[in-house]
Amino acid sequence: MRQALIRSTTMAVLAAAAVMGLPLLALLVWVAARDRAQVEHYLSAERIGELVVRATFGVAALTVIAVVVGTLIARRQAKVLADPLRRLAERAERLGAGESRFEPLDSGIAEVDLVADVLAHSAAEFNRTIADERRFAADASHQLRTPLTALLMRLEEIAMTDDLEAIREEANIGTTQVERLTQVVDDMLSRSRQGAGADSSVSLDSVLASLQREFQPSFGQARRSIHVKGTRGLVVRCTPTNLSQILATLLENSLIHGAGTVEVDARRSGPSVVIEVRDQGQGVPLALAPHIFERSVTSGGSGLGLSLARDIAEKSGGRLELLSAQPAVFAAFLSEAGAVR
Structure with a gap:
């Protein structure tokens, strides 16, 4: 569970960083590919105000996109983590209500599977005791x-x-x-x-x-x-x-x-x-x-x-x-x- 949380958080942060970093990296590549005269022309006093405005809007747009992408990835990863817990809770509730058989759970999350195995073992022991x-x-x-x-x-x-x-x-x-x-x-x-x-x-x-x-x-x-x-x-x-x-x-x-x-x-x-x-x-x-x-x-x-x-x-x-x-x-x-x- 801890590793899954770290992995999902890292994925969300990397996605946001990519949204912000890739356009800046593309800009740097573009600048490096131009000669000095072209760069000085775009950075001239007449165009500096226009560039500042464009950069501000560009950064704001990238920030919004990064937040949206990070949120979507975080929600998806949260669903991946929450679904096994929800299924485990449903099985535990049925077991507590008297259902004798505990269905095995293979979620791919070690901690959740461990809890499921313990519950399955307890259910088997309980059934043997009743018998x-x-x-x-x-x-x-x-x-x-x-x-x-x-x-x-x-x-x-x-x-x-x-x-x-x-x-x-x-x-x-x-x-x-x-x-x-x-x-x-x-x-x-x-x-x-x-x-x-x-x-x-x-x-x-x-x-x-x-x-x-x-x-x-x-x-x-x-x-x-x-x-x-x-x-x-x-x-x-x-x-x-x-x-x-x-x-x-x-x-x-x-x-x-x-x-x-x-x-x-x-x-x-x-x-x-x-x-x-x-x-x-x-x-x-x-x-x-x-x-x-x-x-x-x-x-x-x-x-x-x-x-x-x-x-x-x-x-x-x-x-x-x-x-x-x-x-x-x-x-x-x-x-x-x-x-x-």
Whole structure:
């Protein structure tokens, strides 16, 4: 911007100087081309007054022309400088009004282009933040829905029974579910700020036992059951909440879309622990199977569950796969860890 202003000012001054200087230079050349007698004739006493008058009018005319030319050049250069600033202001105003996309600006003026680049970068960061917040809200809604539903059913059972022992047992399970809900929220906030880690270790048996208690009312109402088999005493490298969310998503998916008994089979496979979840339903439609983990792809519901579960598995250093579409067999692969202290 500074260089453009200096350049435009210099151009206006040079144009004015040229208007004034070129006629004077032409006069000097004309005088130099004449002999002494001709010059003395034009400068004689009889003609000196006429020459003074002509020179005065000539200088006045040249001055006016120089001012007009300088003004025109200055206005043109001002327009060249002002137009990019005006376009930048319009884009900034649209951005402030909520427009998500900031159109790039190539004005040829380094300072203006720098401001435009900063605004474009800020707009991109803002869009990413909004997208992350929306995704966080959607994920939180999905992760909290199943535990809240199970807790509500637990409270309804408590309200319908007079057996103090049964009430005490259901209340203890409900307390565990509330603690899990609290941990889900804390872990989600932690992941949104710094990403999920895979440094924690958790007993697979304890997580599966907790999920069986949590899902028992829902499966009981559907006259179905969960059967856990395979290797016992496995410890995986994952946070308790993340492992619960992965397996709860698979159990909920089977409850909604599957049929019959749900079998959970855990085993070692090299350095990994494989947890397979299958049921006796019709499975995943073949056309849907290749896209089953894509966000918003669903045969009913929000379409977030499996995509979110896969993301959690990957952030925990593992993976989630569909081993078989018909019958549906999902498998979570997680690293095995040492015993939980």
